[in-house]
Amino acid sequence: MPESVPSNDAESYLRLLNAHERSLAAYVHGLVPSMADADDILQECKIVLWKQFAEFEPGTHFLAWARRIALNLILNHRRSLHRRAAAPIDEQFIRSVACEIDRNSDHLERRAEALRLCLEKLSKPHRQAVFWRYFEDCEIAEIASKSNRSEGATYRLLSRIRQILNDCVTKTVNAGTV
Amino acid sequence: MKDEERIDRALDGQLSPKEWEALQTAVIHDAALRQLYVERALLHGQLRAERELLTRLIEDDFAPIALSRPRFWLPAAWAAAAAIVTGLIVFHLRPVNPIETVATLAEAKGCKWAGSDLPTSEGSRLGAGRLALVEGMATLKFESGATITLEAPSTLHVLSKMHCRLIEGSLVADVPESAHGFTVDTDNMQVVDFGTRFGVTANTFGNSQVLVFEGEVEVNRNGHDARRLTTGNAVHVGDPPPHDQEVTRSTPTGESRDGWLTATTATGRGKDAYVRRGDAHGPTGAHPLLMVKHTELAANNERRIFLTFDLSNMPLRNAVEAELTLDVEPSGLGFSALVPDSRFSVYGLLDDSLDNWAESEVIWNGAPASLDGGLDLQSVTKLADFEIRRGAPPARVIISSAELLQFLRSDRNSLATLILIRETGEFDRQGLVHAFASKEHPRAFPPTLRVKPAEHP
Known part of the structure; x- marks a missing residue:
């Protein structure tokens, strides 16, 4: 297949992927609780997107198209898990959440932009906690031991940070600065 | 819970x-x-x-040396898979830069900057931050693929690869499909792109304008429904420019400090106005700006300027030098990116009987020595020409020539009318309209004629 695809296709694919990669990642991580699973799905998704890129209609919404493909992969992944162990999430639930994301796509993109500004404003200890939780994928107990806190205090800290971020995002979006 | x-x-x-x-x-x-x-x-x-951003924030916090090694690479499995799919997907193999680049300053020739917190040398990689351009034109290539040409004087906040905010000035955005949704904010509106080329202007008086050259954008304003704009359409938000400024008229004066004599269009019977083909807005004599434009693309945007100076009490017969001074002002209309360096010509009106045009009445049809396609070359004589460079900051233009001096010296009715036209056309219908301050302008100097009388023996 690669031989038959003109090189400017590869280039436009990369441009589109580059522009929407973060939004796509947020979507998959938002729907798949396990970070490792979400990363696997994302990798697979990018390959499927490239293989099916010939079917993408230029001028239509790339992210919406990519989300549709990602959703199928997420559901397939869930079904394969289901055969192995107890299904973590119900399919109908995933579909209804995915549909809500599609419906509010623009608003959620603005929130994502706002989040970046808000992350910059976080205090150092809060950034550190976010880094452990979301970058290193630490469990609450691990963060508790790294930061010399009880698990309860760690949990409250993370909730507080999420509340701060959430409030900042809402405020930023409402102020119209993103 | x-x-x-x-x-x-x-x-x-x-x-x-x-x-x-x-x-x-x-x-x-x-x-x-x-x-x-x-x-x-x-x-x-x-x-x-947001792994890249999180890594950067943590490195900012804990590594005072700016250039620490990248902490991680994109997932190796994906990189390897991509390499198998096609050899072309190589840039994913690069380590991720810990300081996230949002845009690159692709072109900044002859630019002068002030109060920017981003690097301003050509080729600089830019994160989020502020750019203040005081002179020239700069091109920014955003990581999303969008390109912005910023025109001085402008202040821009770069927010992300999909988002910037124009504090004041003007820009032209070229947005490929990969960057659909690219957004430009001003103080009072938000322009969301749907695959286009569009321009945005904003000034500190709360006026903003968006023009779509090609494609479609969505304009959001507080308290208004979102509005789609397509090719060739424009939205202007804010107050119209002030009209009917008080003009303090001066009487024909004596000498200035250096012995030169001056007359402005506010002196005595002086007057200034511009006309526009089609006359959609009627006479413009009371407008604070004198606008001039030449275009082959949008006939009704053609504009010419008329200036009349009262020369009574000016002993011109033995004058040895003469100069015309004009203050260049931003017109707020059009984009200089779409007009090359521009040449202007100044003509003198030969027929004295035509000096009696009235500011309150003059329109395109019937303006002195004017034919629809150009000036009536039987009634005028060319006195000088001058150039305004693309992206030049507002400045004072001083025009001087032997022809101007000769024209003034041969005047017989104490009124001299000058006609200003632009010779240079535009690449695009939305090219810049040049403007000079008129006598109604609240701050700038009106068009001024200065004459140096004969040297005393």
């Missing part, structure tokens, strides 16, 4: 299977809860997706 807490616990894997199932059922059936869940879940997902 509050809904927010319940959702956060779910996302942290802290709910019991039973609680989790109850939450799922509630989310499926309750629209408000579903919306809340989506916002929280995406916040969670976005934090995971």
Whole structure:
């Protein structure tokens, strides 16, 4: 297949992927609780997107198209898990959440932009906690031991940070600065 | 347990299977809860997706040396897979730069900058921050693929690869498909691109304008419904320029300090106005700006300027030098990116009987020595020409020539009328309209004629 695809296709694919990669990642991580699973799905998704890129209609919404493909992969992944162990999430639930994301796509993109500004404003200890939780994928107990806190205090800290971020995002979006 | 807490616990894997199932059922059936869940879940997902930014923030906090080694590479499996799919996908193999680049300053020739917190040398990689351009034109290439040409004087906040904010000035945005959704904010509106070339201007008086050269954008304003704009359409937000400024008229004067004599268009019977083909807005004599434009693309945007100076009390017969001074002002109309360096010509009106045009009446049809296609070359004589460079800052233009001096010396009715036209056309219908301050301008100097009388023996 690669031989038959003109090189400017590869280039436009990369441009589109580059522009929407973060939004796509947020979507998959938002729907798949396990970070490792979400990363696997994302990798697979990018390959499927490239293989099916010939079917993408230029001028239509790339992210919406990519989300549709990602959703199928997420559901397939869930079904394969289901055969192995107890299904973590119900399919109908995933579909209804995915549909809500599609419906509010623009608003959620603005929130994502706002989040970046808000992350910059976080205090150092809060950034550190976010880094452990979301970058290193630490469990609450691990963060508790790294930061010399009880698990309860760690949990409250993370909730507080999420509340701060959430409030900042809402405020930023409402102020119209993103 | 509050809904927010319940959702956060779910996302942290802290709910019991039973609680989790109850939450799922509630989310499926309750629209408000579903919306809340989506916002929280995406916040969670976005934090995971922001690995580059998180790495940078942590490195900023703990590594005072700016250039630390990148902490991680894109997942190796994906990179390897991509390399198998096609050899062309190589840039994904590059290590991720810990300081995220949002845009690159691709071109900045002859630019002068002030008060910027981003690097301003050509080729600089830019993160989020502020750019203040005082002279020249700069081109920014955003990582999303969008290109922005910023025209001095402008201040721009770069927010992300998909988003910037124009504090004041003007820009032209070229947005490829990869950057659909690219957004430019001004103080009072937001322009969201849908695959276009468009221009935005903003000034500190709260006026903003968007023009779509090609394609489609959405314009959002506080208190208004979103509005789609297509090729060739424009929206202007804010107050129209002030009209009917008080003009303090001076009487024909004596000498200035250096022995030169001056007359402005506010002196005595002096007057100034511009005309526009089609005359859609009637006479412009009271406008604070004198606008001039030449275009072959949009006939009704053609504009010419008329200036009349009262020369009574000016002993011109033995004058040895003469100069015309004009203050260049931003017109707020059009974009200099679409007009090359521009040449202007100044003509003198030969027929004295035509000096009696009236500011309150002059329009395109019937303006002195004017034919629709150009000036009536029987009634005028060319006195000088001058150039305004593309992206030049507002400045004072001083025009002087032997022909101007000769024209003034041969005047017989104490009124001299000059006609200003632009010779240079434009690449695009939305090219810049040049403007000079008129006598009604609240701050700048009116058009001024200065004459140096004969040297005393």
